[in-house]
Amino acid sequence: MLSIGGYEWGWDNARALIGIVLIYGLCWLLSEKRKLFPWRVVVGATAMQFVFALILFGIPFIKETLLKANAIVDGLQNATRAGTSFVFGYVGDNLAADQLMGGSPPPLFFFQILPIVIVVAALSAILWHWRILQWITNGFAYVFRRGMGLGGATSLAVSANVFMGMTEAPVLIRPYIKGMTRSELLIMMTAGFATIAGSVLVVYGSFLEGKMDNPLPQLLAASIIAAPAAVGVALAMIPETTPSTERMKQPDFNYASTMDAFSRGASDGLQIVFNIATMLIAALALLWLVNAGLGALPHVGGEALSIERILGWVFAPVMYMIGVPMDEAAQSGSLMGVKTVLTEFVAFLQLSELPQDAMDPRTRIITAHAICGFANFGSMGILIGGLTIVEPARRDDFLALAWRTLLAGTLATCLSGAVVGALPYQLFVGG
Numbered sequence: 001m002l003s004i005g006g007y008e009w010g011w012d013n014a015r016a017l018i019g020i021v022l023i024y025g026l027c028w029l030l031s032e033k034r035k036l037f038p039w040r041v042v043v044g045a046t047a048m049q050f051v052f053a054l055i056l057f058g059i060p061f062i063k064e065t066l067l068k069a070n071a072i073v074d075g076l077q078n079a080t081r082a083g084t085s086f087v088f089g090y091v092g093d094n095l096a097a098d099q100l101m102g103g104s105p106p107p108l109f110f111f112q113i114l115p116i117v118i119v120v121a122a123l124s125a126i127l128w129h130w131r132i133l134q135w136i137t138n139g140f141a142y143v144f145r146r147g148m149g150l151g152g153a154t155s156l157a158v159s160a161n162v163f164m165g166m167t168e169a170p171v172l173i174r175p176y177i178k179g180m181t182r183s184e185l186l187i188m189m190t191a192g193f194a195t196i197a198g199s200v201l202v203v204y205g206s207f208l209e210g211k212m213d214n215p216l217p218q219l220l221a222a223s224i225i226a227a228p229a230a231v232g233v234a235l236a237m238i239p240e241t242t243p244s245t246e247r248m249k250q251p252d253f254n255y256a257s258t259m260d261a262f263s264r265g266a267s268d269g270l271q272i273v274f275n276i277a278t279m280l281i282a283a284l285a286l287l288w289l290v291n292a293g294l295g296a297l298p299h300v301g302g303e304a305l306s307i308e309r310i311l312g313w314v315f316a317p318v319m320y321m322i323g324v325p326m327d328e329a330a331q332s333g334s335l336m337g338v339k340t341v342l343t344e345f346v347a348f349l350q351l352s353e354l355p356q357d358a359m360d361p362r363t364r365i366i367t368a369h370a371i372c373g374f375a376n377f378g379s380m381g382i383l384i385g386g387l388t389i390v391e392p393a394r395r396d397d398f399l400a401l402a403w404r405t406l407l408a409g410t411l412a413t414c415l416s417g418a419v420v421g422a423l424p425y426q427l428f429v430g431g
Contacts, residue, residue, distance in 0.1 A: 007424035012362075016323035016421030020046060023411050023418070027236035030407070036239035038232075044148055045232030049225050049419045056221050057427050066217045076202055080116045110277055113203060118269035120202050124163065125265025129255040133163060140227070148231055153177075154184045158191040158231060162223050166192025166374050166383050170390050177391040183240040185394070186401050186408065187231055192383060193375040193409025194230040194416075195223040200272070200345070204372075207352040212364045213429040222372040222416050229415035233408045279378055283342040308350075311337020322370065322414055323421020324363050331359060332367045339371040340410060343378055347371045362425040370417035375409030 028037050057063050088111050127133040140159035144150045150158065153176035160169035170177060170188060180188070196204070196219065205216030212218065255261035287307060294305040303309070315333030324332045331354075339347035351367060359367070374383075380402050388395045420428065 007426050009424050012323050012325060013422050013424065015321060016418045019321035019323065019418045020415060020422070022321055023415055024232070024236055027233055027408075027411065030404075031237055031239065033239045033241075036241070038235045038239050041148055041235050042232045045228040046415075048143075048147060048228040049415065050423075052225050052228070053221065053419050053423060053427075056217075056224070066221070067214050072202070072216060076116055076119060077206060080119045081112070083119070084111055084115050113206065114273045114277060116202055116206070117200060117273050118266055120198055121269030121272065122262050122265035124198055125255065125261040125268070126258060129258055129261035137163060140224075144228070144231065148228070150187070150231065153180070154187055157188045158227055161191040161195045161230075162227050163198045166195075166197070166379065166386070170387055177387075178393055180394075181240065182397060182401070183235060183238045185397055186238050186405060187234040189383060189387070189398070189401060189405040190234040190408040190412060191227060191230040193379065193405055194226040194233075194373045194412035196344070196372050196374065197272075204344075204348045207348050208368065211352050211354070211356070212368060213361060215368070218365055218368055218428065219372050222369040222413075222420075225369070225419055226373060226412050226416040229412040230409070233412050233415070237404060237408055275382070279343055280345060283346055283378070287338075287342060287346070307341070308334040308338060311341065315340075318414060319367070319370070319417075322418035323366055325360070328359060328363045332363055332370075335367055336370055336414075339373075340376050340406075343376050344371050344373060361429070365425070365428055366417045366421045369420050370413050372416070373409055373413040375406055375413060377406070380406055 024042055028034060031037060055062060056066055124133060137156065137159045140162060141155040144155040144158050148155075153173040157169050157173050166189075169192060173188075177185075177188075201219050201223065202216065204219055208215035208219075255264065291306045291308075294307065294310075297305050299305070300309075309330075312330035312332075312334030315336040316329040317333075319332040319336060320326055320329040335347045335351055338350060348368075348371065351364070351371070354364075383405070384395075384398050384402055387398045
């Protein structure tokens with residue numbers, strides 16, 4: 001273990017660097033054109049990930065500003081509570097549960113947690129109309145365009161996915177999807193799977209409050225760090241052959257007015273809430289049924305079989321190679337598997353329910369980065385359906401790229417976790 005300037009660096013960190021190489025090695029094996037492997041893009045994407053991480057957490061002023069984002073969760077929760085308490089009465093502010101159960105019962109999930117999605121969706125739409133979010137998104141798009149040679153439409157889709165959902169971001173480039181190459185389509189779809197919409201990002205941050213150091217800044221950083229990885233992985237699997245000059249297009253998207261942004265944002269948020277609630281009911285019910293069936297089988301290692309244990313064994317090698325210690329790889333891999341088979345929502349719920357002493361703080365951060373994405377089976381249908389509505393003519397291409405997108409999105413979030421695993425843990429905490 002090396003100690004430099006208060007930062008400790010050892011084998012777990014070095015192993016994460018090896019993991020990055022192995023992940024891109026897998027991409028090369030699965031590439032459609034191995035001889036055209038984009039070395040410069042892959043090296044540039046990896047360098048950009050480390051630069052993003054070091055800028056966000058290594059520059060004191062930026063880190064202090066980022067860490068203040070934790071206060072955003074409290075502010076949005078209080079703002080949401082003002083609306084839910086009016087609409088739902090005492091159910092909206094937990095008074096009913098408090099009176100019946102006494103003490104401090106957990107908040108009512110549907111009435112007090114999920115409505116944050118509606119508030120954030122409406123706020124994001126307004127910020128986009130006021131060009132605040134556009135300015136930030138275009139800034140990231142410029143970095144991707146100049147640093148990785150992406151076309152204007154593709155770079156905007158990638159950067160927009162950092163803040164918006166996987167089906168909302170493509171709307172910004174609707175006129176250009178019809179003429180996109182297969183490589184560009186895979187980049188756009190992978191970016192959607194490798195990042196998290198701002199509306200649910202706040203919910204996940206509230207889940208992990210008190211369970212992990214600086215949860216909201218960590219998850220926001222995870223979405224930013226994973227974006228270059230999405231480009232690198234996608235182009236490693238399907239190298240681009242079309243000259244960049246033929247792909248430089250700059251689209252635009254606007255709401256008609258602030259009220260239009262507010263109403264459409266709130267409506268979109270409501271659809272997301274019902275979709276989340278529906279998926280959670282079905283996913284958790286399916287999880288219970290599968291575990292009930294597995295529990296009837298003979299015990300393995302003195303414990304009943306469960307889908308979490310099986311997925312933990314499957315994903316343990318992956319989590320070990322991105323920096324998780326061997327004795328925690330199965331538990332971390334279990335969450336990665338749950339995220340892939342069910343949804344990241346269930347994985348974040350399970351991560352938030354782990355006792356403090358059940359997982360090392362460093363492992364929690366790596367795991368949170370690795371599960372911070374929409375790459376799961378359920379999202380495949382949502383993504384294909386949303387993109388088909390946006391551009392029906394490319395439906396066959398969307399379907400053909402679906403499974404490759406699932407793998408690419410998963411590998412991109414693992415690369416985000418590997419970057420965190422490769423850097424000293426002390427860099428990401430404090431404040």
